[in-house]
Amino acid sequence: MSAIVVAEPVAPARRVSVARSYRFELVKLVSQWRIRLLVLACWVAPALFVAGVSQQSTLPSDTLFGRWMHATGWAGPLVMLGFAGSWALPLLTSLVAGDVFAAEDRLGTWRHLLVAVRSPARIFVAKSLASLTVMVVLVAGLAGSSAAGGLLAVGNQPLVGLDGHLLAPGDAAGKVLLAWLCALAPTLALAAIGLLGSVALGRSSMGLLLPVLVALAMQVAQMLPLPVAVRLALPGYAFIAWNGLFTDPAQLAPLLTGVAVSLTWAALATALAYLLFVRRDFTNPAYDGSGRRAITVGLLPLAALTAVTVGAVAVATPSTGSGIEQGKVQKSLATVFAHLYRLQTEQLHRPAVTEAQLRASAACTKSDGQAAQEGAGNDWRCVVSWHLPGVAVTGTAIYQLDITSDGRFVADGDGPKEVNGYFLVRTSTGDAPNPLWQFDGNVELLETQ
Amino acid sequence: MERRHAVRADGITKCFGDVVALDGVDLDVTQGQIHGLVGPNGAGKTTLLGLLLGLAVADRGRLEILGQEVGRAFAAPDGVAGFVDGPGLYPSLTARQNLAALAALRGNDARTAGIDDVLDQVGLTDVADDRARGFSLGMRQRLGLAAALLTKPRLLVLDEPSNGLDPAGKRHVHGVLSRLAADGTSVVLSSHRMDDLEVLCSEVTILATGRVVFSGPLSKLATESRELEYRLRTSDPRAARDLAAATGGVKVVDDAGARYDAEVFVVRALTPALDELVAQLVRSGIAVRELAPVASPLEAAFLALTDQEAGR
Numbered sequence: 001m002s003a004i005v006v007a008e009p010v011a012p013a014r015r016v017s018v019a020r021s022y023r024f025e026l027v028k029l030v031s032q033w034r035i036r037l038l039v040l041a042c043w044v045a046p047a048l049f050v051a052g053v054s055q056q057s058t059l060p061s062d063t064l065f066g067r068w069m070h071a072t073g074w075a076g077p078l079v080m081l082g083f084a085g086s087w088a089l090p091l092l093t094s095l096v097a098g099d100v101f102a103a104e105d106r107l108g109t110w111r112h113l114l115v116a117v118r119s120p121a122r123i124f125v126a127k128s129l130a131s132l133t134v135m136v137v138l139v140a141g142l143a144g145s146s147a148a149g150g151l152l153a154v155g156n157q158p159l160v161g162l163d164g165h166l167l168a169p170g171d172a173a174g175k176v177l178l179a180w181l182c183a184l185a186p187t188l189a190l191a192a193i194g195l196l197g198s199v200a201l202g203r204s205s206m207g208l209l210l211p212v213l214v215a216l217a218m219q220v221a222q223m224l225p226l227p228v229a230v231r232l233a234l235p236g237y238a239f240i241a242w243n244g245l246f247t248d249p250a251q252l253a254p255l256l257t258g259v260a261v262s263l264t265w266a267a268l269a270t271a272l273a274y275l276l277f278v279r280r281d282f283t284n285p286a287y288d289g290s291g292r293r294a295i296t297v298g299l300l301p302l303a304a305l306t307a308v309t310v311g312a313v314a315v316a317t318p319s320t321g322s323g324i325e326q327g328k329v330q331k332s333l334a335t336v337f338a339h340l341y342r343l344q345t346e347q348l349h350r351p352a353v354t355e356a357q358l359r360a361s362a363a364c365t366k367s368d369g370q371a372a373q374e375g376a377g378n379d380w381r382c383v384v385s386w387h388l389p390g391v392a393v394t395g396t397a398i399y400q401l402d403i404t405s406d407g408r409f410v411a412d413g414d415g416p417k418e419v420n421g422y423f424l425v426r427t428s429t430g431d432a433p434n435p436l437w438q439f440d441g442n443v444e445l446l447e448t449q
Numbered sequence: 450m451e452r453r454h455a456v457r458a459d460g461i462t463k464c465f466g467d468v469v470a471l472d473g474v475d476l477d478v479t480q481g482q483i484h485g486l487v488g489p490n491g492a493g494k495t496t497l498l499g500l501l502l503g504l505a506v507a508d509r510g511r512l513e514i515l516g517q518e519v520g521r522a523f524a525a526p527d528g529v530a531g532f533v534d535g536p537g538l539y540p541s542l543t544a545r546q547n548l549a550a551l552a553a554l555r556g557n558d559a560r561t562a563g564i565d566d567v568l569d570q571v572g573l574t575d576v577a578d579d580r581a582r583g584f585s586l587g588m589r590q591r592l593g594l595a596a597a598l599l600t601k602p603r604l605l606v607l608d609e610p611s612n613g614l615d616p617a618g619k620r621h622v623h624g625v626l627s628r629l630a631a632d633g634t635s636v637v638l639s640s641h642r643m644d645d646l647e648v649l650c651s652e653v654t655i656l657a658t659g660r661v662v663f664s665g666p667l668s669k670l671a672t673e674s675r676e677l678e679y680r681l682r683t684s685d686p687r688a689a690r691d692l693a694a695a696t697g698g699v700k701v702v703d704d705a706g707a708r709y710d711a712e713v714f715v716v717r718a719l720t721p722a723l724d725e726l727v728a729q730l731v732r733s734g735i736a737v738r739e740l741a742p743v744a745s746p747l748e749a750a751f752l753a754l755t756d757q758e759a760g761r
């Protein structure tokens with residue numbers, strides 16, 4: 001009769017550390033041609049784009065800071081940031097974070113990975129960190145490359161802020177860096193949504209597309225005449241709110257709100273993706289994690305978060321309605337005009353004046369006073385008044401304003417032509433259009449006390 | 450004599466929703482043994498292999514692997530390696546890079562982890578620096594086996610390891626598995642290739658609809674009281690056929706199958722009756738030129754047992 005004994009006991013399951021697992025995930029990501037091409041494109045293409053556009057006679061003046069690309073190299077990375085917030089970053093998050101889990105389903109490697117690492121939780125952390133690392137490298141490439149392209153092509157000149165004040169090159173560099181860092185927050189939110197889509201939708205291409213679709217939905221929402229509280233409660237608002245860094249004083253409240261909302265979305269979407277992932281059954285090869293329950297568990301909390309953040313922003317901020325009110329439009333336009341008037345005076349070699357001496361003010365009406373005097377639209381008409389030292393007559397100039405729902409406006413000079421008509425002025429970087437002809441500005445949507 | 454057990458499963462039950470994948474399964478795998486797992490599609494083989502690899506936990510029952518009782522947490526003890534549903538390989542990495550990444554994951558230096566050695570064992574040295582993207586199914590299977598070997602397992606769990614292998618590849622894999630078993634590694638493998646299992650395995654477990662319908666040595670299968678069909682080729686087919694028909698316990702089966710041959714006919718019999726028929730043929734001066742089972746004992750048992758279970 002043979003005795004039965006068990007094999008000599010071995011050590012219990014030794015899980016692979018997160019650090020090793022993270023390195024493994026990075027190796028897999030970097031080995032993909034798609035990722036290599038993206039890294040190369042993000043580190044090279046922006047420099048070529050900015051340098052190329054800066055040499056053109058026609059500038060992308062419909063893009064924020066685009067009209068200043070001839071004047072300073074620091075406008076380039078901001079133009080790139082505007083473009084990246086709309087298209088590049090959602091697309092990059094789709095291709096990196098949106099695929100990081102689904103790729104294992106496509107390759108059929110989940111079981112292999114689980115046997116090797118022995119911890120779904122650590123796999124999740126490693127994959128999230130690896131995709132985050134790649135995203136940061138891509139964003140750093142976009143920022144660094146576009147800045148390098150601008151500085152090499154145009155130079156390290158002062159930047160005209162969104163309220164017309166001049167930022168010294170050092171200040172401009174710091175603000176540009178800060179703006180890109182702020183844009184990381186909504187990028188993280190999109191990346192987390194990508195992770196959630198990748199976990200919840202499995203092999204479906206919808207998982208890959210989810211960050212792009214969400215970003216598109218956010219952009220459409222920002223174009224609609226939504227109440228301020230709803231606008232700020234959406235994770236994509238921080239892609240716009242960095243504009244506030246380029247005013248003096250900086251419009252920090254909407255920026256910080258946008259960043260906080262984005263980070264909350266990032267945290268919640270990541271937590272949901274984690275919960276779905278660690279509860280997934282990996283023994284069934286036909287099941288890729290997708291299903292009605294996964295989608296419900298993924299979507300409902302995010303919908304609830306939107307409702308909660310809308311409520312929180314509405315309670316925390318006194319702003320209601322569109323946030324674009326007559327008084328704020330007038331104040332913003334007068335401020336930009338005064339700063340740019342100083343710039344024009346300097347460029348035309350006239351006696352210097354200060355903003356305090358100018359005492360600029362604006363009187364604006366919307367739809368010739370026939371409609372409510374608030375909200376977005378291209379039917380704002382303003383008369384700007386200012387004073388010059390030793391001159392008794394008050395100067396006036398007319399502007400047509402096109403204000404978008406996010407508070408940004410383009411002011412188009414409507415006479416007199418000696419003040420805000422189109423003519424060239426000589427600057428240190430060459431001839432440039434009269435700065436008072438057309439300029440950008442923004443209305444702070446939140447009330448400032 | 451002491452028999453050390455690498456796996457002891459007692460009354461394992463695993464359900465997926467309303468579907469009972471495993472229903473009170475018992476499994477004993479002795480150390481150094483190659484144990485085959487057979488069953489029709491949906492019998493629960495992959496689920497059982499997944500439990501051994503720590504991919505899932507049983508709902509009920511007790512599972513002990515390499516002396517460690519598997520608890521409610523995922524992950525099998527150290528010393529367990531293998532794959533289910535094909536090996537997991539990353540197509541953008543070369544064969545060597547796949548193994549190096551795996552070695553690094555376990556904290557081993559790729560230069561000293563024995564990558565060249567395992568590639569050589571499975572016969573992939575020549576394609577070590579080719580991307581796995583271009584590998585055939587058989588090459589992927591061998592690379593998956595190499596990945597498992599890299600961990601120097603004491604229990605190797607393989608799902609259909611012979612899929613897509615050409616004869617040379619199969620010889621490599623069989624050689625590796627036999628050497629591992631000789632060195633004391635236990636191997637549990639599932640396959641639909643009965644010839645592979647008969648060559649490799651000392652014991653098999655047959656699963657049907659989540660239940661064990663047979664478990665034990667292959668020799669026991671052959672002696673189980675069931676009739677098998679044999680092809681019989683003799684020097685005098687007509688006389689041999691008459692003799693077979695007259696022999697107790699032997700039935701002549703007219704259908705000789707697709708390979709019709711006038712010199713060959715098929716008989717169905719238990720082993721003792723077949724022995725008697727052979728003796729009578731020899732006594733009658735009829736030469737027996739070929740006597741072979743139409744289906745292997747394992748295949749016949751598999752079909753009989755799984756048909757019985759399905760018929761319940």
